[in-house]
Every structure is written in C-alpha cells, then in structure tokens.
Amino acid sequence: DTEVTQTPKHLVMGMTNKKSLKCEQHMGHRAMYWYKQKAKKPPELMFVYSYEKLSINESVPSRFSPECPNSSLLNLHLHALQPEDSALYLCASSQEGVGLAGAVGYNEQFFGPGTRLTVL
Amino acid sequence: KQEVTQIPAALSVPEGENLVLNCSFTDSAIYNLQWFRQDPGKGLTSLLLIQSSQREQTSGRLNASLDKSSGRSTLYIAASQPGDSATYLCAAYDTTSGTYKYIFGTGTRLKVLA
Numbered sequence: 001d002t003e004v005t006q007t008p009k010h011l012v013m014g015m016t017n018k019k020s021l022k023c024e025q026h027m028g029h030r031a032m033y034w035y036k037q038k039a040k041k042p043p044e045l046m047f048v049y050s051y052e053k054l055s056i057n058e059s060v061p062s063r064f065s066p067e068c069p070n071s072s073l074l075n076l077h078l079h080a081l082q083p084e085d086s087a088l089y090l091c092a093s094s095q096e097g098v099g100l101a102g103a104v105g106y107n108e109q110f111f112g113p114g115t116r117l118t119v120l
Numbered sequence: 121k122q123e124v125t126q127i128p129a130a131l132s133v134p135e136g137e138n139l140v141l142n143c144s145f146t147d148s149a150i151y152n153l154q155w156f157r158q159d160p161g162k163g164l165t166s167l168l169l170i171q172s173s174q175r176e177q178t179s180g181r182l183n184a185s186l187d188k189s190s191g192r193s194t195l196y197i198a199a200s201q202p203g204d205s206a207t208y209l210c211a212a213y214d215t216t217s218g219t220y221k222y223i224f225g226t227g228t229r230l231k232v233l234a
Contacts, residue, residue: 006163042209042224043164056219090163107213109154109222111164 003027004112006091012118015081021115023074023091031107032074034066035090037114043090049074081119088114122147122214124225132231137200141228143193143210151213151220153193155184157206158227164209167195200232 004025013019023032031050035043048056049068063085065077074091091114094107123146133139143153152171156164168177168184170193176185183196193210207229211222 004163040227042227044224045221048221056221088161092164107152108166108169109164109211110166111156113163114161116161 004091004093004110006089006112006115008115009113010116010118012120013078013081014120015083017081018077018079020078021076021089021091021117023076023112024072025093025110026072027093027095027110028071029093029095029110030071031094031096032068033092033094033109034074034076035092037088037090047076078117081117083119086117086119088116090114122150122212122216122223124210124212124223126208126210126225126228128228129226130229130231132233133200134233135200135202137232138196138198139200139230141195141197141208141230143195143212143225145191145193145212145223147214147216148188148191149215150188151215153184153186153213154211154222155182155193155195156209156211158209159206167208200230202232202234205231 007022033048034046036046037043045058046060047066052068063080067075091112092109094109096107125144127142154169155167158164168179170177170184170186181198186193207227209227210225214223
C-alpha cells in the first residue's frame with residue numbers, strides 16, 4: 001500500500017466552528033507532514049512530525065493544532081479560522097524521521113489528495 | 121536562506137516535443153531533490169527523487185539530473201503527450217536552516233497541445 005489518504009475531501013466551515021482534518025498512511029513511514037497550498041502557489045510547510053513527535057512548526061498560528069496519535073495517523077484540528085485560511089491542505093509522509101539535524105535518510109515524500117477547505 | 125525557483129513559469133508545446141524544465145536552488149547544501157506533478161486541485165504525485173550523491177534518475181520518458189555545484193536540476197520529458205499537462209514542482213531537501221525540510225520551487229505549468 002503506497003497510498004496516503006485524507007478526509008474529508010472538501011470542508012466548508014464558519015469562523016466559529018471547530019473541525020478536524022485526518023491523514024492516514026500504512027507504509028510504515030516515520031515522518032508525516034502538513035502543507036498548506038493556495039491557488040497557483042507551491043505548498044508551504046506547516047508542521048513535521050518525526051517518530052510521532054513534533055519536530056517542525058513553521059510559526060503556524062495557534063488556530064491550527066496538529067496531533068499525531070500514532071505512527072499511521074496525523075490530524076489537524078481547526079478552530080476560529082479566518083477566510084484567508086481557505087486553501088488546499090496536503091498531508092505527506094516519508095520513510096525516515098526528518099526535521100532535526102542528523103536525522104536524514106531516504107525520504108521520498110508521498111502526498112495525499114488533499115482537503116479543500118473553505119472558511120466563510 | 122534557501123530559495124528554489126523554476127523556469128519557465130508556464131510552457132505550452134505541441135504534442136511530441138521533447139522539453140526541459142529547470143529548477144534552481146541558491147544553496148548547494150541539499151540532501152536530495154524530488155520532482156512532482158500536480159493536476160489542478162489534486163495532490164502531488166512523486167515523479168523522481170535524486171539523492172545528492174547521484175547525478176540523474178530515469179523513469180520511462182522522464183529523466184531528471186542534478187548538479188549541486190551549479191545549483192540546478194532539470195527534468196527532461198521525452199515525446200510529450202497531452203496527458204503530461206500539469207504543474208511540475210521541484211522540492212529541495214534543505215539542510216541549511218538547522219532543521220531538515222523540503223523547500224518547494226515555484227512550479228512550471230505545462231500544457232501539451234494535441
């Protein structure tokens with residue numbers, strides 16, 4: 001299984017809602033990522049989990065809260081979002097732990113299909 | 121700070137042409153470089169990964185090269201087809217910032233005309 005799955009495919013939420021995005025992989029990968037992508041722009045890294053520990057937080061606002069309950073699952077909890085947070089949210093995974101100096105290896109990234117988020 | 125750029129930003133070619141997409145990075149301290157394609161509104165599909173110790177990788181009609189000393193990678197697509205129409209992104213695995221992470225290029229939007 002070389003697939004990364006993401007649910008839901010689409011999400012529309014108001015600025016006062018709380019919602020969660022879910023990402024799952026069964027490739028035995030030990031690094032998982034959240035990216036945000038606006039239209040016609042490259043993906044921007046938000047968080048990296050390495051061996052289920054948060055290793056990179058790219059100064060993301062606290063209204064985005066990541067969680068890694070186990071090595072296969074990555075969640076992104078959303079609360080009090082703004083309309084400018086509307087974007088495609090992409091999850092990815094790679095074989096090795098990444099993020100901290102010295103933690104490298106063969107780390108081809110595999111991406112999920114994304115969740116299209118619209119904040120009203 | 122590592123910066124990754126791709127030229128051209130957009131490209132339109134007739135079917136059957138061989139073409140080259142360029143990716144430049146400002147700091148040669150990269151661990152590997154990965155090429156992706158992205159269809160509109162979809163996730164990214166990995167095409168090729170080149171480790172820093174390698175100079176090129178091939179998969180079918182695709183060939184990617186890496187020259188760290190000059191800060192360049194190229195993606196060569198042979199005999200282009202309409203199905204190749206997509207945005208192509210390169211991502212450099214950057215080691216300059218103290219943490220290791222992928223830095224994405226700006227992308228090349230490719231349209232292959234039938």
